[in-house]
Amino acid sequence: MRNAFADELTRLGDADPRLVMLSGDIGNRLFDKFRAAHPGRFFNCGVAEANMTGLAAGLAMNGLRPFTYTITPFVTTRCLEQIRTDVCYHDVPVTVVAVGAGLAYAGLGPTHHACEDISFLRSLPNMKVICPGDAWEVRAALRAVVGQDKPVYIRMGKKGEPLVHAGPVADFEIGKAITISDGDAVCLLSTGNMLPEAVEAAKLLAGKGRSARVVSFHTVKPLDEACLAEAFAKFDLVVTLEEHSLIGGFGSAVAEYAVDHGHDTLKLLRVGTPDAFFKRSGEQEYAREELGLTGHQIAERVLTRLSR
Amino acid sequence: MNVTSREPNTELLRRRAAELRGRVVLMSHQAKSAHLASSLSCCDVLAAAYWHVLRIDPSRPDDPRRDRFILSKGHAAMALYSTLAYRGFYSVDLLDTYTRDGGKLAEHPPANLLPGVEAATGSLGHGLPIGCGIALSARIKGEEPFRVYALLSDGECNEGSVWEAAMFAAAQKLEHLCVVVDYNKWQATARSNETLQLSPLRDKWEAFGWDAMEIDGHDVGLLARLMAEVPNGSGKPVAIIAHTVKGKGVSFMEDDNNWHYRAPTAEEVAAAHKELGLT
Secondary structure (H helix, E strand, O other): OHHHHHHHHHHHHHHOOOEEEEEOOOOOOOOHHHHHHOHHHEEEOOOOHHHHHHHHHHHHHOOOEEEEEEEHHHHHOOOHHHHHHHHHHOOOOOEEEEEOOEOOOHHHOOOOOEOOHHHHHHOOOOOEEEOOOOHHHHHHHHHHHHOOOOOEEEEOOOOOOOOOOOOOOOOOEOOEOEEEEOOOOEEEEEOHHHHHHHHHHHHHHHHOOOOEEEEEOOEEEOOOHHHHHHHHHHOOOEEEEEEEEOOOOHHHHHHHHHHHOOOOHHHEEEEEEOOOOOOOOOOHHHHHHHHOOOHHHHHHHHHHHHOO | OOOOOOOOOHHHHHHHHHHHHHHHHHHHHHHOOOOHHHHHOOHHHHHHHHHHHOOOOOOOOOOOOOOEEEEOOHHHHHHHHHHHHHOOOOOHHHHHHOOOOOOOOOOOOOOOOOOOOOOOOOOOOOHHHHHHHHHHHHHHHOOOOOOEEEEEEOHHHHOHHHHHHHHHHHHOOOOOEEEEEEEOOEOOOOEHHHHOOOOOHHHHHHHOOOEEEEEEOOOHHHHHHHHHOOOOOOOOOEEEEEEOOOOOOOOOOOOOHHHHOOOOOHHHHHHHHHHOOOO
């Protein structure tokens, strides 16, 4: 996803002189093309995320479109007050871009994990929260972001994630979920880099004679309420999938929606990370397996629920 | 846009500063509002900035070519509100609505609500990073450079983000950026140097790559000259360490930190106005 981000931003930067890239001393070589094409619009802001975020707000106040970028906890939580006060309160078009969301950097330990950021960011007024499901959605999200003028948070994985879309997502809209495949036994609502696990779960369920609708719910805020209303109306089981805590994330947002709109909340199954730090060494695949986030584990939970 | 190569009219600036102080004392009394002493210590800086230094047109508060002044020490909002009203950004009558239910003048400056307020401040350590961004934006856009001023408190220099921004501004040689530190030697509840050691404050800014100078922060003529000289040919951002007295201008408030939170009685307002030569 990060390579798609750097490549797409370079393309967009060619056409739009307002785009400014701010890096928190991360992405060695990643932005070489952007730097070469736009040397006056790339700034390594050092290991100083509070300043980077306030700086971005200042740039945006004078008409520019800055993107702040570093590893998820540092670009969100370390400077959360700057995002809240400088960016969201002033309502300026800064885009906060996080790399390595959830457990993408599992091996680096809990300092580099990010299973709380959706919760923090979606509670901020004026903020939109986008969690692309694959590299094609990253590109589409970036194009959509440049076409609007509000604060945005983009939560990415790292690199080499499986592609779910076959090519460019032409009809991407912020706040409008994308149905990847349809079915009638269960609706799998996936946000962010869990999308390939959702696709895998659907495949396994199909093998058991249960067809699943798979939805890439790339925007956590604003919620696609029409999509949710239809899911709760049509399905007996609605599952949220996220590499994020069950406290305050996508599943929480859907639960809030369901309660507020009188849907049958017994239909809802939320899959996410527990209220605990994941301290053991090991890469993302291992961490997902330990926490029950893999496609086959999701399929098993769905089958158990459907057979009740 | 008025050009400011002229000599400052020190007599006028002193008079403006006294008027600001008088208004601030009255507002604090009317609203029973805190941060009176913090507002009094920076009235000379505001008078110098708004009546000599800044290239601004109050009838065009969003003019992209304007100089920017960011009150990073947002708790001195009474001083800023008074300054903007007296300078013509909005009616002086609006000052009577300070802290009233439903008003536009809260105890810290708001975002996108009041002409002339460049940034919503109140949480310390935010104004300088924002100022860096605004100063850098002119360079990126290839605009005719304007100046950006940020007024910080000494207590505010406790915040790490101030020093992050200081290093960034120096690395980028943002010579159109100027910090004024209202060095009144107090923070909310204690002497600033006994809380986190700031001293030697000028040396710190210099070590961070700024053209740093130390002056009497109540010498309004000198403030006006030095602030108007930005960029000053050093090729560096400029830091003016303004030695001030908290509660300046009212003898019974000066250097008494009780006035960080206390509001004056009607009798104290009258006594203060008399001292300020406003009666």
